[in-house]
Amino acid sequence: MSGHHIPGSLKLDFFTEEDLQATKGAEEKKIRLAVIGAGAMGQEHIWTALRTKRAVVRGLYDPNELSLQSAAKWFADYSSVIKYRSIAEAVADPEVDAVIIATPNYTHLEVVQEVAASGKPILLEKPMTTTSREGWEVVKIAEAYPSVFQVGLEYRQKCTYMLAIDELNNRGTIGKPCMISMIENRFPFLDKVGQWNKFSKYSGGTLVEKCCHYFDLFNVCAGPDALPVSVYASGGAAVNFLDFEFRGEKSDILDHAFVLVEYDNGVRACLNECMFSYGVADSEELIINGTAGRIRVVDKPDHKLEIWRRGNLPSFCGHVTFPPHVAETGNHGGSTFLEHETFYDAIAGKPVCYPTARDGFWSVVVGEAAERSIQSKAIVKISDILKEAGAAGATRRV
Ligand SMILES: NC(=O)c1ccc[n+]([C@@H]2O[C@H](COP(=O)([O-])OP(=O)(O)OC[C@H]3O[C@@H](n4cnc5c(N)ncnc54)[C@H](O)[C@@H]3O)[C@@H](O)[C@H]2O)c1
Incomplete structure (x- = not known):
């Protein structure tokens, strides 16, 4: 029994x-x-x-x-x-x-x-x-x-961003998105087997390895067909791994950057990434300003969502959470749990939406463009990256 x-x-x-x-x-x-x-x-x-x-x-x-x-x-x-x-x-x-x-x-x-x-x-x-x-x-x-x-x-499947994306894309709560801003202030990269994350040739560089999550959020929030057209970034290595050597090779990764992305539908997105800003609490925050209001997510430290609507409409400010058994699984606030649920549902043939290889591609494209912009100190056109990748004219949807 x-x-x-x-x-x-x-x-x-x-x-x-x-x-x-x-x-x-x-x-x-x-x-x-x-x-x-x-x-x-x-x-x-x-x-x-x-x-x-x-x-x-x-x-x-x-x-x-x-x-x-x-x-x-x-x-x-x-x-x-x-x-x-x-x-x-x-x-x-x-x-x-x-x-x-x-x-x-x-x-x-x-x-x-x-x-x-x-x-x-x-x-x-x-x-x-x-x-x-x-x-x-x-x-x-x-x-x-x-x-x-x-x-x-899986960041799209964090409870905070899931709700924000639903309000933005499905409910149209703040109208058309115009400006997207993301801040991550966190601890340095951790140790890895063979220390692959300290070298751009193995990781793709910080803006690919770590920030692909944020560029995916930019792409999702800019709209399902919005194409990034150009990227300008400024960044460097100021604090972390400056003297780091492994098997005779010096680390070459960035530890901070500002990245500005422009989309073909007029949306502008900006990332502020700092990987030596920690001690009290990590901070991860997304703000989307739209034609009819603003969504603000504070994913870290406290899973907060604010929705402010223009005019005399009601607004919202509150705490977002998953059920405890979800939130307490994994190191990503429960998003890995949701990721698995989606995977199993998709295998079972249920009509679920999950990040595809095309989504993975577009997040890498923006990350690579940002890394290159920092090297060249110039605006990088996404069309050039696509051409080199053999993907000229690629769209967001198949
Ligand atoms: N979703 C997220 O937010 C998130 C978080 C952390 C890491 N990651 C990603 O997960 C991947 C692994 O990262 P990690 O942190 O576990 O690194 P890790 O170094 O801790 O582990 C990688 C493991 O892969 C093994 N490995 C290496 N080559 C292999 C091969 N050819 N076949 C089988 N195993 C092999 C290594 O021995 C090691 O045990 C990376 O792509 C990383 O970016 C994602």
């Missing part, structure tokens, strides 16, 4: 399995996952997959024994988790239904090519690739793919 426990209420534990089965209906079959890359993010995926109760982790592939040993902590019985000897072996396992790729950025294209041979649903971490050229290769694979191909741009 089992039962429901409603917090602070009755403990309803007197039903038979037959009673309970009637409300459960046909239970969804759990998705059996292979996780490729078991570092920090791979482990967040394991943790999240298990907490959704909609998936199990059938096996892992990671060439680093220390990552595998560390991943063991998420499992009640780690001995039953298969440690594959290669990606090919993992994806060929007939007991694997879907694949999560959480390897370093510079490996993504190669790993996708290998995994895609299986035709199984894929959840690929952001940034989709380190360059737009590689990104377009992934778009071509994904758009001919017979199954789900989701990209891990």
Whole structure:
């Protein structure tokens, strides 16, 4: 016998399995996952997959024994988790239904090519690739793919931004967006296996690696067809990793930047990124000014949403949250949980919307343009980036 426990209420534990089965209906079959890359993010995926109760982790592939040993902590019985000897072996396992790729950025294209041979649903971490050229290769694979191909741009699935996007795009609460402003003040990049995130050639650079999330939010908020046309950025390395060397190579990544993006529909977006501004609390804030009002999100530190509407209309200011079991899963305030729910729904054929390879591409395009603008101290035209990527004339939607 089992039962429901409603917090602070009755403990309803007197039903038979037959009673309970009637409300459960046909239970969804759990998705059996292979996780490729078991570092920090791979482990967040394991943790999240298990907490959704909609998936199990059938096996892992990671060439680093220390990552595998560390991943063991998420499992009640780690001995039953298969440690594959290669990606090919993992994806060929007939007991694997879907694949999560959480390897370093510079490996993504190669790993996708290998995994895609299986035709199984894929959840690929952001940034989709380190360059737009590689990104377009992934778009071509994904758009001919017979199954789900989701990209891990999960900031859209943070509770604050989800509500803000709904108000903006679906309810039209503030009219047409005109100005988008994003501020992130945070801690420096963490240690990684092989320290790949300290080198632009492995990560794509700070504005691709980290800020692809924000450029994706810009693209979403600017409108479903809005095309970025130019990027001007100014930035540098002032504090972090100035003397950092690994295997004889010096770190070359930025730790701060201002990035200005112009869209073909007149929307202007600005990012203020600082990775040495921390100690009291991280800060992550989005402001969208539209023709009929303003939306302000303070995702960090306190998940706040403000909607101010022009005229004498009511406005709103309040706290946004997920249910505790969602918010407490993972290191991203619950967005990884939502990302998994979307992935499993998409696999089940439900009509859900998720970040596609094309979305992943456009977020990398803006990030690459920003990195180049800082190098050249000039405005970078997006059409030039697209041409070089073999993607001239690419649009936001297929
Ligand atoms: N969604 C997010 O907000 C978010 C947050 C953190 C990281 N990420 C992304 O997740 C990915 C992984 O980052 P991380 O922080 O876990 O890095 P990490 O260095 O902690 O882990 C990467 C793991 O991949 C393994 N690996 C390397 N090459 C591999 C290969 N060819 N096949 C299988 N495994 C391989 C490494 O041994 C390591 O264990 C990156 O693309 C990163 O940008 C996303």
